[in-house]
Amino acid sequence: MLIFIAKRLGLAIVVAFTVSFIxxxxxxLAGDPAAALAGETASGEDIEAIRKLYGFDRPMLxxxxxxxxxxxxxxxxxxxxxxxxxxxxxxxxxxxxxTLGVCGITFALLTAVPLGVAAAIRPNxxxxxxALFLSVAGQAMPSFWFGLILIVIFAIQxxxxxxxxxxxxxxxxxxxxxxxxxAMPAIMRLTRAGMLExxxxxxxxxxxxxxxxxxxxxxxxxxxxxxxxVVSLAAVQMGFMLGGSIVVESIFALHGAGYLAWESIxxxxxxxxxxxxxxxxxxxxxFTFLADVLNAWLDPRMRSS
Amino acid sequence: MATTETNDPLLQEITGPTPAQMLRKRVFGHxxxxxxxxxxxxxxxxxxxxxxxxxxxxxxxxxMSRMExxxxxxxxxxxxxxxxxxxxxxxxxxxxxxxxxxxxxxxxALISGVIGTxxxxxxxxxxxxxxxxxxxxxxxxxxxxxxxxxxxxxxILGGSLQVVIVVLGxxxxxxxxxxxxxxxxxxRGREYVAxxxxxxxxxxxxxxxxxxxxxxxxxxxxxxxxxxxxxxxEAALSFLGLGVQPPTPSWGLMVSEGKNMMLFEPWMVLxxxxxxxxxxxxxxxxxxxxxxxxxxxxxx
Numbered sequence: 001m002l003i004f005i006a007k008r009l010g011l012a013i014v015v016a017f018t019v020s021f022i023x024x025x026x027x028x029l030a031g032d033p034a035a036a037l038a039g040e041t042a043s044g045e046d047i048e049a050i051r052k053l054y055g056f057d058r059p060m061l062x063x064x065x066x067x068x069x070x071x072x073x074x075x076x077x078x079x080x081x082x083x084x085x086x087x088x089x090x091x092x093x094x095x096x097x098x099t100l101g102v103c104g105i106t107f108a109l110l111t112a113v114p115l116g117v118a119a120a121i122r123p124n125x126x127x128x129x130x131a132l133f134l135s136v137a138g139q140a141m142p143s144f145w146f147g148l149i150l151i152v153i154f155a156i157q158x159x160x161x162x163x164x165x166x167x168x169x170x171x172x173x174x175x176x177x178x179x180x181x182x183a184m185p186a187i188m189r190l191t192r193a194g195m196l197e198x199x200x201x202x203x204x205x206x207x208x209x210x211x212x213x214x215x216x217x218x219x220x221x222x223x224x225x226x227x228x229x230v231v232s233l234a235a236v237q238m239g240f241m242l243g244g245s246i247v248v249e250s251i252f253a254l255h256g257a258g259y260l261a262w263e264s265i266x267x268x269x270x271x272x273x274x275x276x277x278x279x280x281x282x283x284x285x286x287f288t289f290l291a292d293v294l295n296a297w298l299d300p301r302m303r304s305s
Numbered sequence: 306m307a308t309t310e311t312n313d314p315l316l317q318e319i320t321g322p323t324p325a326q327m328l329r330k331r332v333f334g335h336x337x338x339x340x341x342x343x344x345x346x347x348x349x350x351x352x353x354x355x356x357x358x359x360x361x362x363x364x365x366x367x368x369m370s371r372m373e374x375x376x377x378x379x380x381x382x383x384x385x386x387x388x389x390x391x392x393x394x395x396x397x398x399x400x401x402x403x404x405x406x407x408x409x410x411x412x413x414a415l416i417s418g419v420i421g422t423x424x425x426x427x428x429x430x431x432x433x434x435x436x437x438x439x440x441x442x443x444x445x446x447x448x449x450x451x452x453x454x455x456x457x458x459x460x461i462l463g464g465s466l467q468v469v470i471v472v473l474g475x476x477x478x479x480x481x482x483x484x485x486x487x488x489x490x491x492x493r494g495r496e497y498v499a500x501x502x503x504x505x506x507x508x509x510x511x512x513x514x515x516x517x518x519x520x521x522x523x524x525x526x527x528x529x530x531x532x533x534x535x536x537x538x539e540a541a542l543s544f545l546g547l548g549v550q551p552p553t554p555s556w557g558l559m560v561s562e563g564k565n566m567m568l569f570e571p572w573m574v575l576x577x578x579x580x581x582x583x584x585x586x587x588x589x590x591x592x593x594x595x596x597x598x599x600x601x602x603x604x605x
Contacts, residue, residue, distance in 0.1 A: 011441075011444070014441070015441070015444050015445050015448055016448070019445055019448050022445070022449065023449070023454070026454070026458060027458075027461065136337075136586070136590065136593065137586065139533075139585075140533065140537075140585040140589050141582055141585075142537055142541065142544075142560075142578060142581050143541070144541055144544045144545075144557075144560065145578030145581065145582065148564060148567060148574050149574075149575070149578070151567070152567060152571045152574070152575075156567070156568060156571075242450075243450030243451065243452060243453055244450075244452060246450075246452050246545075247452065247541050247544070247545065250545060261456070262456070262545060265453075265456050265457050265460045266460070266546070268460075268461075273457050276453065277449070277453055277457065280450040280453060281448045281449055281450060284447070284448045285448050288447075288448075
């Protein structure tokens with residue numbers, strides 16, 4: 001088990017460094033940061049001065065290592081737009097995004113797992129077909145459009161929920177649904193497939209033969225085994241969702257890290273964009289790592305692979 | 306003719322249906338596949354013949370007829386789906402928007418398909434170091450937040466149709482690589498591959514004429530899924546104002562422009578979004594259907 005964790009951790013760290021290098025060079029190669037920083041009216045001398053001031057005249061690899069060394073210590077430089085340290089900006093905004101992410105994955109699990117179980121108990125029944133339809137439709141629904149429809153219905157027409165902002169728990173209801181439904185189809189399909197497989201296994205027949213009640217068979221015996229892959233899927237989906245929150249946060253004007261990313265990209269605020277790409281990647285890497293470890297812990301068969 | 310034999314009822318009773326007949330039965334027995342293919346066919350037709358079908362120029366502005374409602378909300382047949390905030394005919398923009406979406410979906414899926422398939426097949430066929438490198442690259446790619454990276458790169462390079470297509474194409478190869486690697490691993494050990502090698506077939510030949518035809522069904526399914534993915538991403542980027550730029554009639558952009566009028570004219574958001582949903586749904590239904598129809602375990 002420890003060897004497995006060490007191996008996975010090593011891989012995660014190498015992936016993290018590669019991502020950091022790519023995210024740095026991608027934005028570096030794409031444009032001249034000094035020119036962007038100086039603005040459109042700046043003269044050539046101004047741009048040169050800024051290039052010297054920020055150290056853009058050094059070789060790229062030196063700049064990257066310099067950036068990485070500070071980044072590891074939690075220093076991502078200063079935001080061009082806000083004139084504040086990027087790290088404090090992100091930390092301040094991250095609480096909204098994390099709250100949204102946790103709410104989203106909870107919503108997805110609370111709706112998708114029961115639906116998946118119900119669909120597996122009665123394959124091809126009405127509820128199975130409904131669940132299938134929901135998952136197919138869910139995958140095709142553009143999240144920004146879904147969010148706007150919810151605003152039209154629940155904020156404008158009915159006036160039940162606030163359309164934007166993050167000042168109360170009520171503000172999080174619609175964003176949670178929009179972010180969470182995105183993870184639902186995958187979780188539901190996996191729960192259904194897992195339950196179907198487990199329910200046809202020998203030990204379930206044994207449990208039934210012993211005279212265990214149907215509820216006990218379903219939840220104590222079947223679901224506990226079928227849920228193992230779902231747990232790790234949920235962790236991976238959580239990593240994806242944090243990256244996807246950029247769309248949801250911009251629709252509902254939730255001032256989280258995703259919204260910050262959108263603002264910074266529109267304003268050419270490179271240090272903030274680079275830091276955010278790295279932070280969101282780290283979340284994904286950490287969550288998939290946790291998922292793998294959790295999986296190995298719950299299911300010893302996974303440790304060998 | 307070779308087919309006359311199989312039309313003999315007695316012979317057919319003995320030998321059972323031919324593979325082609327079985328395939329036809331599976332295809333026409335699959336509702337989702339038929340519906341998906343039908344809707345996609347119609348939208349493809351609309352996209353190709355957009356200049357003939359559109360009642361107006363999608364770029365022509367008319368300040369005299371701004372924000373006219375669709376005909377079912379009291380508008381006139383002159384503009385069946387109304388006009389936008391610049392007086393441009395909504396139906397015509399919608400029709401030309403099908404071109405943008407389908408083109409982005411098809412070309413982005415083609416680019417990512419070539420990259421991902423090459424990586425996946427190489428990893429599955431050669432194994433060892435090649436497999437390690439490809440698996441590592443897949444891990445790196447998955448760790449990068451797609452929306453964020455695409456937004457940032459498109460913003461820096463300037464939003465145009467070409468830039469969006471290339472950026473999406475270079476980002477969305479991960480599922481191709483994963484699925485093609487797994488499919489190749491499955492096929493690699495079969496007897497016909499060993500037989501081809503034994504008669505001295507070169508590696509490229511084994512891959513192209515033994516491996517590829519046998520994993521093509523999985524490839525087609527991933528192509529459809531990634532097409533849908535690329536279309537949704539383009540719409541999201543354009544919605545955020547950092548994808549395809551105005552005045553190009555992109556559905557995501559139309560939703561974004563309609564958003565400002567959403568309070569009074571919700572149809573401006575509902576219509577382009579609904580068409581986008583329909584297109585992606587059709588592609589996904591077709592992909593799911595193709596998977597069901599071609600999956601060997603369903604060939605009973």
